[in-house]
Amino acid sequence: GAGVSQTPSNKVTEKGKYVELRCDPISGHTALYWYRQSLGQGPEFLIYFQGTGAADDSGLPNDRFFAVRPEGSVSTLKIQRTERGDSAVYLCASSRGPGGYEQYFGPGTRLTVT
Amino acid sequence: DAKTTQPPSMDCAEGRAANLPCNHSTISGNEYVYWYRQIHSQGPQYIIHGLKNNETNEMASLIITEDRKSSTLILPHATLRDTAVYYCIVRAHSSNTGKLIFGQGTTLQVKP
Numbered sequence: 001g002a003g004v005s006q007t008p009s010n011k012v013t014e015k016g017k018y019v020e021l022r023c024d025p026i027s028g029h030t031a032l033y034w035y036r037q038s039l040g041q042g043p044e045f046l047i048y049f050q051g052t053g054a055a056d057d058s059g060l061p062n063d064r065f066f067a068v069r070p071e072g073s074v075s076t077l078k079i080q081r082t083e084r085g086d087s088a089v090y091l092c093a094s095s096r097g098p099g100g101y102e103q104y105f106g107p108g109t110r111l112t113v114t
Numbered sequence: 115d116a117k118t119t120q121p122p123s124m125d126c127a128e129g130r131a132a133n134l135p136c137n138h139s140t141i142s143g144n145e146y147v148y149w150y151r152q153i154h155s156q157g158p159q160y161i162i163h164g165l166k167n168n169e170t171n172e173m174a175s176l177i178i179t180e181d182r183k184s185s186t187l188i189l190p191h192a193t194l195r196d197t198a199v200y201y202c203i204v205r206a207h208s209s210n211t212g213k214l215i216f217g218q219g220t221t222l223q224v225k226p
Contacts, residue, residue, distance in 0.1 A: 004157070031212055042201060042216030043158065057209045091157050100146065100207035103214065104158025 004106035025094030136202030
């Protein structure tokens with residue numbers, strides 16, 4: 001079956017611009033996660049959705065970052081006033097539920113802020 | 115969640131067993147040991163997890179010491195496609211969250 005998909009695969013933007021990154025989870029998965037991975041580092045948790053609600057947003061670095069999942073399926077990560085330090089691979093994962101369920105990751109969106 | 119310690123890199127000959135160690139000396143009684151791997155330019159992939167008993171699936175085996183302070187992931191017959199970064203993660207099966215806390219992982223290089 002289809003896995004987690006993310007679009008775009010690559011995004012280049014200028015400092016100060018606004019970007020949206022999209023995640024399509026596996027159908028039926030109620031839990032959705034966003035992570036960020038800088039070069040040479042492990043993925044870093046950003047936010048977790050259970051259904052439509054953000055159950056844990058403790059990893060969002062500041063208020064320039066925001067994510068939504070209005071219908072409990074597709075999610076969009078939004079970054080305002082991008083900075084060069086936001087450059088990273090943004091990974092999305094979904095699972096059948098929270099807790100111990102296996103997380104399935106998408107291929108990521110590589111964001112470059114120039 | 116407890117932290118883990120892994121060697122930064124390891125080599126393994128193709129066809130031989132790869133044994134990847136992980137220390138998690140502060141693990142709590144309700145925390146599981148998880149292993150994920152990340153092949154270059156891909157998202158992480160789940161491998162296996164366990165609480166205290168040894169576990170085996172089609173990808174690997176997980177050996178957890180009796181005191182649960184360390185574990186070893188075993189790839190019985192490594193292939194070139196197993197070259198990846200391997201992450202050992204400990205987490206509780208809380209109903210409130212399921213976030214994974216990744217460390218630096220071990221870069222496994224399988225050589226012909």
